[in-house]
Amino acid sequence: MKKRDFLLIGTILLAAAALLLASRLGKRAGGAVVVRVEGKEQATYSLAADGTYPLNGGTNVLEIKEGKARMIEANCPDHYCMNQGAIANTNETITCLPNKLTVTVVGGGDDFVEIVG
Template sequence: MKKNDWILILFVAAVAGIFLVALLLRPEQAVRRVEISVDGELYGRYDLKEDQEISINETNKVEISGGTVRMTWAKCPDQICVHHKEISRDGESIICLPNKIVVSIIVGDAKTEDESPDAVSN
């Protein structure tokens, strides 16, 4: 390789490193919540920062702890949802098919859902 090739590689690596550091050090503006649905209906929304245990219709238990969510107990034969890894990022879900329960992480702005308008009208 020529000298200019090495300069180009170092330049691209430096720019990528700068973007990576900026991304990792960026303060988190969005509010992360846990959304639980049972049979397609919203069961509840919970703050991911508040440690708590939620019982869902005496069939499942969900634990929010340290910014992560996991299913700790389920009244179903396969226990796939209990063995699922903890979730903490936007779009991740834990699903219990026999009990029709979906636990998802959602990210929104600092305003609560109640403060934002439902529709735009003229």
């Protein structure tokens, strides 16, 4: 480890931290979640109403409870999507790679009413 290594690693760490901060600054409470399979929107569920929804023909089960969405069932071997916990703020995403499925939080505030459905 020389001085240039500390400089390089320090710069990378700062840049990564700044990027992380920037991605979190715009965060606000979401209004709904969009379910995508291979990039195609399959369904939208409001975060305001509690419910349990089978996704993608039953490969995954999404639960919405107290304004938060989490995956409670998945037929893949690793269950990463379930381990990721609950999401509630815009841009937060749960990913199930084996099923090519993502759940992303969108909207909130004023446009909330339009999203329900």
